[in-house]
Amino acid sequence: MLTEKVNYVTGEKMEKFLALPSGKRDAILNAALYHFARYGYHKASMSDIAGSAKVSKSLLFHYFGSKKMLYLYLYEYCNKVVNEVIAAYAVAGERDFFARIRLYQWIKISIMRRYVDLFDFLSSANFERDGEVVDALDSLIEENRGKGLSTLLIDLDYAQFAEDIDCQMVLNITLWCAEGQLAKLKKSGQLHLEAGIEEFECYLHLLRKYFYQKS
Amino acid sequence: MLTEKVNYVTGEKMEKFLALPSGKRDAILNAALYHFARYGYHKASMSDIAGSAKVSKSLLFHYFGSKKMLYLYLYEYCNKVVNEVIAAYAVAGERDFFARIRLYQWIKISIMRRYVDLFDFLSSANFERDGEVVDALDSLIEENRGKGLSTLLIDLDYAQFAEDIDCQMVLNITLWCAEGQLAKLKKSGQLHLEAGIEEFECYLHLLRKYFYQKS
């Protein structure tokens, strides 16, 4: 079967998993996201995940069958979550640089309120090379190429910046700030959406004030 | 013994380790730094470290006695390295904001050229809670309080910034940029000191141009 395609999110067992009370479900998802993101596929253990989620290890195997399946399921699930949020909130027409970056951060914070480690997991998954998952994972990555958060960073409008300014550098600076502020929020446990985005707006306001051309 | 104090850097076995050809020595140090930083004390394994360093596991135990000793030795060694570089290059009088941040980044890059994961290791060590090392580690951390890179960030001179600007925000932005640029260098494998610091200077130049008061 050259083009066998498995959808882990809508498998049989998965429906039962999705039918769990959302508290327990998210506890399991978050535990798995944390351990896979922090330790990578190989060193993350099912026992540890079960322990963090406060369920028995057997329950994980009941719902996911194997460690590999859990991992791949997580990857698909995360992409689904991100893409749905983007579809719901990303206004296609909006091209203003700071408005788009604000939206970028808004989406990240709002998702992280529920799944703190989702983005850490997704970026670590892109470098996962463990032999047990690498093949299936690579095709999932390929499927999701060009989707996801990165779509928010294309076709940005730099027209309002001062003429002599290097746009790539401004983009880097802004994204580094977004990353830094998000890490700060995460570390402090403060992922309240409004407060977090309000703080970020202060930084965007400052950058806009000095980088946009004065006229 | 309430106040027993062990200096892991100058122990007996350590002298022999320090007498190794520097290539082999650094290979061992870098492998250990990488694995402890990436996986934490518990999940980092001596076999993996030995494998990465391309020496046998027994050699590690020959020089360090135990995993715990290797970890604590590393922590002391890293602090020693950082403090020596700071002592050599940090000019006490210099207080200009951007000059100090430049120095901060310069020192980081120059150390990371030799020990890529040194700072990742040091910051991960500050959160290490594994029961086997936490007690000894905490007293080592206490010993090094107020030393290290953080000393470069005190008494900064914000006088030249525009009056209405929030200095804490400017500091955050600048440090986030430093962090981001360093991560970029690391990811690309480009840790050439001059090129790296030159790129960073571009960012500092841009920030200075727009944030320093125009007069």
Added chain:
DNA sequence: TTATTCTTAACCAATTCGGTCTAACACTCT
């Protein structure tokens, strides 16, 4: 009550863990 579904503790073989031991190596000094 019974039937069904959810959940877990106990268990499995296999691997990996930190650590040891022994012997092969390379070296200088005689």
Added chain:
DNA sequence: AGAGTGTTAGACCGAATTGGTTAAGAATAA
């Protein structure tokens, strides 16, 4: 050449942990 000395690796140890199974207990619905 041979004796001695320090350096290194491979085979090995018991103990712990791994991914995964099983069978039986708790909960729920009929």
